[in-house]
């Protein structure tokens with residue numbers, strides 16, 4: 365029998381990527397420390413954000429940098445919907461009365477916010493998805509800028525740059541765990557359906573896809589809208605973890621964090637969102653302890669400003685150079701091992717290169 | 731007389747500086763195999779690209795099953811029943827052989843996103859049907875045992891067969907093959923000829939138009955042949971007529987060598 369390297373062993377991968385976080389979760393439950401719990405909640409929210417971006421960037425080949433924008437829409441819309449009339453009226457000046465009056469329970473608010481974001485994505489996507497490759501990447505980044513400036517200026521809805529605060533902390537661990545699993549499950553179902561195959565076909569070869577009756581604009585728009593839906597779910601959950609939001613939180617920094625999670629984990633793999641989110645959630649927390657300076661073998665290391673940013677950027681660059689396809693490559697070992705026995709055997713197969721640069725290569729070759 | 735499935739009038743493609751296809755006329759009858767031959771750069775692939783909707787023609791009209799399909803895009807024409815292969819293989823190389831073909835057989839999809847998410851009966855029924863039809867197509871091209879292979883791990887000859895299987899999976903009325911035997915060894919191309927014959931016999935309604943350089947393949951398979959040179963249609967007729975035509979021999983078959991072969 366062919367010898368399988370440890371890192372290719374499905375059991376090993378499963379343990380590393382699913383059980384370790386679960387262990388951490390248990391640990392958090394026992395320690396009961398609210399700090400650990402918050403970090404874990406953030407981890408599961410990040411899974412949602414990264415997985416939603418993987419649908420467009422990795423699977424469909426739409427290289428979007430706009431997820432922070434949809435996250436913002438979800439965060440704001442859900443917050444406005446869950447805040448009480450009294451809070452809104454004291455915080456936001458001249459909020460339209462009908463909107464101030466609405467107060468929904470968290471889950472319905474989250475769903476309404478996600479649908480709202482999806483519809484906005486439909487409008488935006490209709491206009492911009494004709495563009496391809498890096499042009500589209502730049503346009504989606506522009507979209508983030510536009511959304512931020514709208515939030516900054518729509519004072520009577522968003523309280524401008526001061527942001528909103530006073531949201532209840534609805535994003536508890538059980539809520540985000542269920543939300544993350546549901547997100548992965550739904551995205552995975554889409555991935556293995558006719559829609560997912562069409563998305564992958566468009567990523568791999570637009571002309572061939574068209575020759576098989578796959579409609580370029582429809583499928584890309586669908587992918588973009590679904591991605592915006594789950595991006596907004598992530599944003600809504602995040603707002604109800606932080607309990608205070610402002611437009612500047614959904615800007616380039618957040619764009620980069622989501623992108624890095626997606627790339628490190630493996631853009632072409634939905635379940636790659638899990639290791640990606642784990643790195644981007646836990647590593648900065650660990651580094652934060654060191655950035656204030658520490659003693660190593662009796663040598664006093666001084667405070668290092670921006671240590672987290674430096675380490676994460678280096679990690680990003682190293683990944684792009686040495687493993688473009690990210691940790692998970694394009695295999696769905698986690699999700700498939702959980703939900704689908706059939707594709708489980710595909711684990712030992714050679715992984716193909718479908719990575720970051722690939723998305724940039726998707727230009728129409730006439 | 732059989733009914734005409736495709737009829738092309740004044741079809742023209744003017745690239746920058748090159749008149750690749752110059753007012754050609756073609757009529758294909760339902761259920762026959764046609765050949766399209768011509769020297770390199772004669773404009774053969776461009777004709778297929780225009781019929782399949784990959785590139786818009788500069789001029790001319792294309793009637794498919796009596797309807798003008800000029801306004802349909804490539805995807806629309808595929809749905810109308812036109813399938814094509816590419817001169818340079820265009821497989822979904824990272825996907826499995828089976829997934830490549832299912833991506834084609836799902837052209838009949840009726841279920842929507844919600845039905846899929848709710849796993850409704852129509853979703854399950856159609857998905858089952860897609861994979862059955864995909865497997866049928868793989869069986870016809872005799873590559874069903876590779877269904878779990880990644881497409882680009884197949885040897886080149888089999889990749890060519892996979893591309894044809896992918897076309898068959900959409901159950902086309904018109905199948906356009908752009909040099910299907912290119913890059914195959916003699917053994918493989920003989921097998922391909924046999925298989926195309928089988929396809930023809932088992933799908934009597936399907937019309938096939940194939941571009942091919944290998945004269946043995948063309949003469950063996952096709953009931954009728956079109957000859958192009960520098961964008962123009964210089965001759966058409968039965969294999970025998972083409973074989974005997976002085977014009978074709980001088981323009982394409984390289985005169986003397988060919989006469990020697992015949993002697």
Ligand SMILES: Nc1ncnc2c1ncn2[C@@H]1O[C@H](COP(=O)(O)OP(=O)(O)OP(=O)(O)O)[C@@H](O)[C@H]1O
Pocket residue numbers: 730745746748750768769770771772773774775776777817
């Ligand atoms: N996209 C394009 N832009 C500009 N010129 C093109 C383009 N595609 C083809 N041509 C030119 O049009 C002419 C016809 O090309 P075409 O590919 O149709 O020839 P062909 O008969 O298929 O040749 P071959 O046997 O080499 O495949 C050639 O001169 C080619 O250089």
Ligand SMILES: [Mg+2]
Pocket residue numbers: 774775776817908
């Ligand atoms: Mg050609």
